[in-house]
Amino acid sequence: MRTEKEVLSEFNKWAKAKDLIRTAILTSSRARPAGEIDFLSDYDIELYVTDLRIFKKDDSWLEPFGPIIVRWPYKPRSTGFKPGNWITRLILFKDGVRIDFQITDQQQIEPDAYDNGYKVLIDKDQVASQLAEPTYSEYIINKPGREEFENLVNEFWWNAYYVPKYLWREEITYAKYMLDNILRYSYLHKIIDWYIGMENDWSVETGALGKNFKDYLKPDTWADLEETYTGADIEANWKTFFKMTDLFRRLAKEVGNELGYEYPDEVDQEVMEFCKMIKTK
Structure with a gap:
């Protein structure tokens, strides 16, 4: 080469x-x-x-x-x-x-x-x-506004119940799409970005698709993120789904508390009750 x-x-x-x-x-x-x-x-x-x-x-x-x-x-x-x-x-x-x-x-x-x-x-x-001297700030994580935060968190819970729906039906391709594409890249990664930004005075960037998450997350949080990945086994995906919702909830609450934004506890609780009910059917 x-x-x-x-x-x-x-x-x-x-x-x-x-x-x-x-x-x-x-x-x-x-x-x-x-x-x-x-x-x-x-x-x-x-x-x-x-x-x-x-x-x-x-x-x-x-x-x-x-x-x-x-x-x-x-x-x-x-x-x-x-x-x-x-x-x-x-x-x-x-x-x-x-x-x-x-x-x-x-x-x-x-x-x-x-x-x-x-x-x-x-x-x-x-x-x-x-050309001006570069500031290298184009991809720095920006602090979310209240509406942006509340929209994202509520939309996560709307999309979350699709995963149990299709796992229960054993339609793994749709379930994996919702879990690994929609929930992960549209919502979980954004919350992780905000969490990292918050922890670093909104002065860092995490790279495309979270490639630098490991550099900024504490080892236990990184380990929790690793557990949100799995293969095609239905039961393993149920466990992964609950791991992902746990991680999203924890980080979203920390970001919300720090910024003074409301976290939708009732929506979270009722969606999760519905998801657990689906699993027992």
């Missing part, structure tokens, strides 16, 4: 030789001073070009970077990653290097466009000279 020095040297040589490439910005973990990088870390590069047609036509422009294993999307198109006229090419090369390209023909860059960190690789027209 090519080293970072080799990848960026190859890229810079290519970009300098292509007149239509005007500016290239490296973003994400490889552009952050404290970024955690390993051999699987992507290279996130945003290209500002004079003509987008060549990049929309096909991927022949990628040939200098080496043979490709797989790409996304399959054909060049906009993926909505950024507003405006951008296309996306995420590329995994055969030596294991992955480069994520976002490409646009716009020639203006807002001064705060890269507040979470950047490195200017190429800037032929000095359009990146106006």
Whole structure:
């Protein structure tokens, strides 16, 4: 696998030789001073070009970077990653290097466009000279308002009873979707974020999909979170469901108490009574 020095040297040589490439910005973990990088870390590069047609036509422009294993999307198109006229090419090369390209023909860059960190690789027209110094605050956990907190907690309990409903029916695919997708990523992770933010003076970030939770949670809380994962066994999923609701309740109450927000004890109690009744039927 090519080293970072080799990848960026190859890229810079290519970009300098292509007149239509005007500016290239490296973003994400490889552009952050404290970024955690390993051999699987992507290279996130945003290209500002004079003509987008060549990049929309096909991927022949990628040939200098080496043979490709797989790409996304399959054909060049906009993926909505950024507003405006951008296309996306995420590329995994055969030596294991992955480069994520976002490409646009716009020639203006807002001064705060890269507040979470950047490195200017190429800037032929000095359009990146106006970029502000990054504050690295884009993904810092924000303190929730009262309405946001109360909406999330009540919505968790609305969605919670779907898990027992489909476990009782032994429809494991639906139950797992509700448990591991809806309850976990829409609600539990948000409460964990707020709990971590509260414990750290609202000054930290936990990464995509909670990848840094373990760094911030106390060992016993991390162990409780680990117990919310299981396989396809029906009975094991019942246990996991109750573990998840216990963890959600505990952390949500701590956040609510700290912020002075109301926790819906009655809703919680009545939903759980209904869920336990379903299990005994």
